[in-house]
Amino acid sequence: MARTEWQDLMSRFASLGYAMVGYGPRHPELPFPELQAEIDDFFAENPLLKRDQGYVDFLEMYSSAYVEWPSKDFFALIYGFNPGANIYIPRPDESLIEGHGFFRFAELGLGPVEEDDSVGIDFAWDITGERRDGVYRQITTMADYDGDWRNIPYIWYCETFIEWFERLVIGPAELLK
């Protein structure tokens, strides 16, 4: 995807409100080359994740990104390489490798956390190489939660990171569809 298309996409992400975005080694305006080695290490350990060029480009350009509304009605985290401000991929607080061979790369929350009508949505890549390429989605509602989110399956959702991101920037509820 061309640089201007990325800028347009990130502008729409910023317009979700209360967004923060990082600076990767190939950031279009303010590159931070020191992060390249860390990103290279990540992809060396997880070579299957390099299949999606949009995901590689996102991490190398923006490193990570998140939105969190003060009303607590919506948050979106795209994990990356900014410790403290977001899930830091090299040292996450909890494992990002989930049962049955998925690597979780993003999460969303709709509605105040822990209220019955709140919804959590996790997004992951297959790391077994045995499933169809693309983004997988796991939807957790507090009403259905049985105490172990690992019981909720990941279902194939869309082809590419860019397609996923395009849906995200439409608005909070879009990724529920």
Place this chain on the structure above:
Amino acid sequence: MTGFGPKHPHMPNPALQEEVSEFIESHPFVSRDQGYIDFLEMYAGGATVNWLSLDLGPTIIIFGFTVTTEWLNDPAGDALLAQGRYFRFAEVRIQPEHIPTSIGLSYAWDTMEGQPRGIYRQLNHLEYKPPYAWYCETFLEWLDRLVTDPMHY
């Protein structure tokens, strides 16, 4: 990481203009420093750098309009007010080589009329916590010093 304000140079988010303007209007001491106003209008959400947890450098947080930095438009209005008069807008935490614990630096505007304009700083250490003291003239001077030598205190 940085946020996106209504005057961000590449990805402006006009939706935050009202909130930023409201904050500037309701905090008159802010309007004295054009650099700070520019920063809020361009980056709104503030800025964070966090390397201390990895022992790789300082942690820097410039507060803005995001949940994960301190929230500038705190509805209670006093969470950022230290000693009843210093309005905190940033903090830095560093780990100097010669001491075992980290040192915190809080930066603030003095809200009291008649005081010298500029940025005030307080050093926070386990063993001592001196009062806020005048540090430099402007936000841009402060930011320039910070990015030139973030480990300076």
